[in-house]
Amino acid sequence: MTIHKEGYKSIAIATLIFVILNLLSFFFISASAPLISWIIFVGLLGLLLFIISFFRLPNRTHTFGEDKVICPADGKVVVIEEVFDEEYFHDKRLQVSIFMSPANVHVNRNPISGEVIYSKYHKGKYLVAWHPKSSTENERHSVVLKTGNTEILVKQIAGALAKRIVNYLKAGMKVKQNEELGFIKFGSRVDLLLPVGTEVNVQLGQAVKGGVDVLATLKK
Structure with missing residues (x-):
């Protein structure tokens, strides 16, 4: 470690x-x-x-796969539901959210390999990370990764304790699965917006490890 x-x-x-x-x-x-x-x-x-x-x-053996979406963060799965994305896609997406307590490892990793086609920081509030409106009203940084014809939005969200989001990605970058995407300090949440119909491999309340657990499987 x-x-x-x-x-x-x-x-x-x-x-x-x-x-x-x-x-x-x-x-x-x-x-x-x-x-x-x-x-x-x-x-x-x-x-x-x-x-x-x-x-x-910590030192870990990471999981890889072209059709796999790997968990970008340690924590607990707190949301699996269809939502309407107003920031980038402007249509329905499948949202999977991971809540990171202060005790979790807080490095965030790329869930897939691909090209960064969108990267934007948003100022906002500091609602508790499990609050339903934290995804759209809290301080956050959103990136969209594209592999083939599939685009995935990864959203780092600040919580009540987190006051600083660090993101390393810029539009145009080529990134690899499980490389560091960023870091959020002292309690936070990460949302993934997946295509509707994506097979989700985790359950509500499940504890997951970033870079290790398979969060979803993409359609070929």
């Missing part, structure tokens, strides 16, 4: 705060209230370890 590059700055800042606060606690509190000083140390250490864990990048 390694640490994702998006975490270097955050971990450095968290470590500095950990050291400064514990030095202050040692010089001003430990002599008169050692128990409180220890509580501060343990609490800050737990927070630091959580931040380090949030940016972890």
